[in-house]
Amino acid sequence: MLVPNHSVRIRDLTLTFGAVTVLEALNLDIHEGEFLVLLGSSGCGKSTLLNCIAGLLEPTDGQIFIKGRNVTWLEPSERGIGMVFQSYALYPQMTVRGNLSFGLKNARMPQAEIDARIAKAARILQMESLLDRKPAALSGGQRQRVAIGRALVRDVDVFLFDEPLSNLDAKLRADLRVEIKRLHQNLDNTMIYVTHDQVEAMTLADRIAIMRAGKVLQLGTPDEIYNRPQNKYVADFIGSPSMNFLDGHYERGTFRSGDLSISMDGYKLAMPQIADRPAILGIRPEHVATGALVAAAPIHGEVVVDLVEPMGSDTLVWAQVAGKPFRIRMDGQARVAPGDRIPIGLDPAKASLFDAKTEERL
């Protein structure tokens, strides 16, 4: 049952509040030293799951193992986890040093050891000069660093992050994101990170678990999630601007929508053989070939530009395909205007095909 290289195992975890099911028989294996991001829109149960792992919420059913130890009924402090909260949650009446030492003192650690650990954490997080300040005298970024330090000094197996960057402004968020990634590279601890920000998820994660309504819809590397989304929800959730969807029919290797027909040669079906059925074709705006690249694409077409949104690094072009709005991401230098007819190219290998009824990947 116990596989040594699994850091956190979650087995059939269920949590209900009265009639509301927040987590539903959820299973998740997190590897040793892995950076796992729980991603989903609000209310999907990602923070609830994290609180269950931390021991702050008692699950209705199921079990949690950390390093092979069943921790389902252990106190948070006995689980070998440290947690970083969105609101920092620093103790306002204590100095930074007091905040860092609170957990160690609760564990009755000798003072010399406490001092050594605080010194080490302060060095790693570059906050030696802040140790005697109160949280009120720190900036948002510094506060969050102290919050990370509080988990660091306790020398835990697993770091839990609950939307740690959501309270920071955009610039600081990007800086601290890099710092967290660097921290993970240096420490090699297992980290579980909850966010609703797909950029954070894509940049930080070794693997992403996309959650919806208390279930994990897809667990995979950022590359898998982006290129081979398991269902339409994941495909729609990841990527900005989001994926184009065409409603139609899949018949013997060809996707038809109205008078449009696209041969799906080169598309890797999830199952070797599938029956003809109503289907949805998903194409990312950045996977539509334009300009000189059209010639290399297996499928060609032409669209009329409706609207142009220049964004500096690239330009988003709105057009109509099969009677529905269709987004195309072009180079920022491309000069197009509404009314222009532009050639486009598609590669079925980069597209995603979903069953119209189940919305699962075909």
Added chain:
Amino acid sequence: MADPASLNTLAALDPVHGRTGAVGDMAGPRGRRPRRALSRGNIMLYGILLLVSVYYLLPLWVMVMTSLKGMPEIRVGNIFAPPMEVTFQPWVKAWAEACTGLNCDGLSRGFWNSVRITVPSVVVSIAVASVSGYALARWRFKGSEAFFAILLIGAFIPYQVMLYPIVILLRELGLYGSLSGLVLVHTIFGMPINVLLFRNYFAAMPEELFKAARVDGAGFWRIFFQIMMPMSLPIFVVSMIIQITGIWNDFLFGVVFTVPENYPMTVQLNNIVASVQGVKEYNVNMAATLLTGLVPLIVYFASGKLFVRGIAAGAVKG
């Protein structure tokens, strides 16, 4: 910061700008905003405030003046006039010599009884209420909501309904007539409002702080004493004021649950003032009343600022 008025003067002295006046126009109005001290609104406002203040202060004035007069002067009948001859004899008599029943040691006995009732009642009730409020806000147990609802209902049941059952209860406990019995009653009756106060205050404190402390290995008591309590001084002050004034001013429980030698100050005051034998000594009565009211008055004056801060705390985040 530079005084805006002096800046204005400098601008006026500046030959170029002074002539053209352009800068002044461009920068908009400068200097202090003109305010009319005697606007109609202000007259109205201060007039009403003054009237209301006089209305409320007049009785106090009459009491203080009367308490400083001798009986012959009181019989003259001009209750608003200041004393022609100031005497502190009524105060001394009220404190140390006035008779109630067989005891003739004045209000001092009642004062010390009230202190012996109020201090333990306030300490015990706040200690119990704060921990209960904390538990109800942060350590939800099965049935905690129902428990809280029942507690609140307690606040709406009239005291009179509970008097007799409590008399029986205290008798069975062997506490009837004793000060500790009265302390127990005050503690219990202080629970609903104070638990509500503490629960709401603790519930408004960020939950993540509590979670962080649990992850740091702190238990029920350590979180209470080291995290929650240092952050909740205002609510402790509010609760203390409510309890001190409420218990000090209590008359009903004092007269029902104690025996004459343990009567609190309020009951003794009533017995002095309402005594039907002999001459009515208005000056002594006034002095006695002022003495009894002194404690709540001092509490309000000393903590008024904190009281307002405590009531307002939690209303605004941060």
